[in-house]
Amino acid sequence: MNSFVYDIPTRVYFGPDQLDNLGKEVSAFGKKALLCYGGGSIKKSGLYDRVMAQLKAAGMEVFELSGIDPNPRVSSVNAGADICKKEKIDVLLAVGGGSVLDCTKYIGAAAYYDGDGWDILLDKVPVEQCLPIVTVLTLAATGSEMDSGGVISNPETKDKIGRMFPPMQPKVSFLDPTETYSVSKYQTACGSSDILSHLLEIYFVPEGGSMYMLDCFMEGMIKTVMKYAPIAMEQPDHYEARANLMWTSSWAINGFAGALQNCEWTCHPIEHELSAIYDITHGLGLAIVTPRWMRYVLDVTTAHRFYQYGVNVFGIDPSLPEMEVAEKSIEMTADFLFGKLGLASTLTEIGIDDSNFDIMAEKACGGGILQGYKPLNREDIRKILTMCL
């Protein structure tokens, strides 16, 4: 069993009435805030006004960076960093979903760097400092509110890169499940698919099974997504469903459950190539890739873990043969994603053909071996992509 360091210092205010603490928390870091957000849905929902009221009451001077895209771009990182340098910003406030939060993290890091923010993604410069980050989450999906990672796209090079740097960990995050009531049925499905993928990426690892208490927690979170995503899609203002999905989104990826991870992730790097080129929703790409990856890596050496997953998550009869349970667990995963969540089940269905598979496969494994649950080379990844057509 591996050793690990647990270190998740983010303070989280969870619940519908917690935004009253925003002004106090943000102003603890200084007087000048940069408010970062996306396309303006927070203005429609009234959240923008409530956030501004809190900041004004706390005596903050507020600057703004809006228009951060889904699959956020390096141009937004650079634009935000420029404001930070010019206005001597003390604290960043990200209000939105994972894209806004991810972008804000790199703004905070790039504020201490004079070159192109993309250099940080290329690992050309170390991230030793970051402006303090406070987040107000509006979508349960990426877990960015409680981890130190983020993913940025570069449309010029058609690259999409994710990295983790401890200084980018949010200091405080506000999670109000009622803010996700307005998330559409489709985006709720995509967010849930993203959460599920985070859980499967940490569940299917070579050390899997050595920490039973974490296995129970991961299986519990997978069951939580499967139980509540369909409810939230049908009843958008179902508090219990939204609350369970939101808190699970944070804990699926904050490092606690995945402490024993001793391999690279697989579906995420493959999906990043899809959304880098075709700008599709991350959770949709993951849904299409995941069951194919599962089928591809299932063999006699991995079947035991799929068996455990099938029995504990889906309640499949444990007396059935191991391989039969394993195969059924993959079928049931696909049924959830394409049936219950109603997501498109093939790349063909969303207009993607095999014309970029070679370059995508090459990039997903960095030209070498993707050291995942089972190591995959470019040929393996190309085969998985072909299974997705």
Place this chain on the structure above:
Amino acid sequence: MNSFVYDIPTRVYFGPDQLDNLGKEVSAFGKKALLCYGGGSIKKSGLYDRVMAQLKAAGMEVFELSGIDPNPRVSSVNAGADICKKEKIDVLLAVGGGSVLDCTKYIGAAAYYDGDGWDILLDKVPVEQCLPIVTVLTLAATGSEMDSGGVISNPETKDKIGRMFPPMQPKVSFLDPTETYSVSKYQTACGSSDILSHLLEIYFVPEGGSMYMLDCFMEGMIKTVMKYAPIAMEQPDHYEARANLMWTSSWAINGFAGALQNCEWTCHPIEHELSAIYDITHGLGLAIVTPRWMRYVLDVTTAHRFYQYGVNVFGIDPSLPEMEVAEKSIEMTADFLFGKLGLASTLTEIGIDDSNFDIMAEKACGGGILQGYKPLNREDIRKILTMCL
């Protein structure tokens, strides 16, 4: 569903090779450390030497307070605080089980107070500051390594009081499961009983069931204790068993799983009166009290929660009548504590009669109502104690 604040900033180094980071972490807080420990078992095990080597290599000046008792006394708190004031201590290092950690927390708080440390327990003075605390844990039980609470005894008044103050939260904790290999069969049983009780105290609450993902985690941790405690008792050096118990001890009580707690604890206050007067091991007292408390609070209004517990933890047939499952779940809890763990099942067996029941019942409810899963007055508590004879 209640709102809550999640805030657990303790950094945890988990695993057999992590003590190498001790010097670096302790010396980050200053040059003068007070090393707090118990009866000297850490000298026999070699842990004392390894800790001292780390501190010396980091250039620390080390003072010592040894002899901290199980059920730690306020006299140790005052002795430690005196050293802190006289020597201008920068950082406290607690090496031991929950008793040593609890005592060290109050030393850190009392270092900022000129009166008797017992005043802090009596809530006469607020705890706004505490010396930074680093812990090295040698027993999986109380969870003190990752929370801000602690329990202190006053032999003169025969009181035992527990409180929580955020400044007392350890900054860094070192959890090495191999350090618990030398814990005796009996102490392993008592520690496991303590962990189980923490989980049951947060599982049986009026809001229970509204956060499914936390329910799954709590049930998973209960199953972890039941699975691994007997293994650790039979094979003291079983790493997987010791690691699962140790990490579960922290997460049973650090505030995450119990975030929705909206009532007082019940078995702990009752047990504190037992160990305050008779100085019995905390986990043993909890084992005797817990199944009686369960039987006492089981009725048609609470049976649904016992049903869920019985089905999800013990795998009892869900098609049986609710009350039958509930009763069976209590029987199986008792079987675990008195059968698998082999703990004494009655107060009579350990030489305790009813002569102090009146005063114990009175103190446990503070002379009023103990607002637990079901509110209990002194008569209720006296009845529960009588069931324990």
